[in-house]
Amino acid sequence: MAFDLVTFTDSLVNLIDKNNTTTSSYDISGSLKTRVRKVSFGFYKNKPLPNILYPCVWVSPVKKANEFVELGRSAKRKQVIEYEIAAITNEGIGYENGREVADQEMLQLSSNLETLFRNYPRLSVTAQVMQSQISDISYDVSEYNETWNSMSLLKLIVDIFSV
Numbered sequence: 001m002a003f004d005l006v007t008f009t010d011s012l013v014n015l016i017d018k019n020n021t022t023t024s025s026y027d028i029s030g031s032l033k034t035r036v037r038k039v040s041f042g043f044y045k046n047k048p049l050p051n052i053l054y055p056c057v058w059v060s061p062v063k064k065a066n067e068f069v070e071l072g073r074s075a076k077r078k079q080v081i082e083y084e085i086a087a088i089t090n091e092g093i094g095y096e097n098g099r100e101v102a103d104q105e106m107l108q109l110s111s112n113l114e115t116l117f118r119n120y121p122r123l124s125v126t127a128q129v130m131q132s133q134i135s136d137i138s139y140d141v142s143e144y145n146e147t148w149n150s151m152s153l154l155k156l157i158v159d160i161f162s163v
Contacts, residue, residue, distance in 0.1 A: 003079060003128060003162035005061065012083070013041050013059050015123060019116055026116040028057070031108050033101070044086040044151075054090040054149070055109055059083060062155075066162040078130075078161055085154040087113055088142075109138060110152035117156060130159040 017039040019026045029035040037053050042056035063082040089105040102135050114134055122129045137157040141148050 003160055004079070008081075008128075008135065008160065009059060009083075009159075012123065013039055015120065016057055016059065016085075016113070016116070026112070028112045028116060029055075029111065030112055032105055032112075034105075036109070042111060044088065049088075050163055051090055053106060054088060056088050057109075057113065058086040058088070060086065070091050076158060076161065081158045081160065083118075083158065084155040085113060085156055086151055087154070088149050088151045090149045097151055099148065099150075102148070106139070108149035108153055110139075113154055117154070123158065128160045128162050130161050132158040 016028060018024070020028050020036050020039060022029075032055065034055060036055050036057055038049070038056040039059075040047075040056070041059050043060050047058075049056060060080060060083060065080045067078045067080075081122050087106060087109040089102045090136060091099070091102040091105075091107060114137065117123075117134050121131050121133070123132050133156070134154055135157050136153075138153045138155075140153070141152050142151055143149075
């Protein structure tokens with residue numbers, strides 16, 4: 001069966017979204033002041049959000065590499081897909097210690113997402129996934145419309161075996 005990147009990415013978004021409940025074992029909003037309000041597929045850099053939609057999580061495919069295992073029309077291949085999972089928080093303008101709170105919330109959300117992915121190494125979304133791993137986490141701030149967002153980027157590497 002051929003690999004469909006769009007469907008797989010949607011499944012990844014759904015995995016994160018379904019673990020945004022208090023009944024989930026890996027609640028991504030656990031210990032946050034405000035529950036995650038948006039889990040979406042796309043490129044966070046070009047999609048400014050209003051403050052009412054924070055905290056949020058963006059799933060962005062970054063790179064895909066193919067390695068053919070067999071030759072021929074139905075050649076099997078190993079694909080390595082790299083995602084950036086952006087965990088973004090913002091406390092808005094005018095809040096006392098808003099910057100510090102946003103930073104703390106971002107670190108907690110990032111930790112919750114890391115726990116989710118480490119406990120689902122096959123992502124539980126398709127039998128094609130051989131393994132997944134968090135290879136890197138970076139922290140940053142971004143500015144939009146004179147308000148600052150605290151952000152962490154989790155680099156998720158997924159190994160897939162398909163035709």
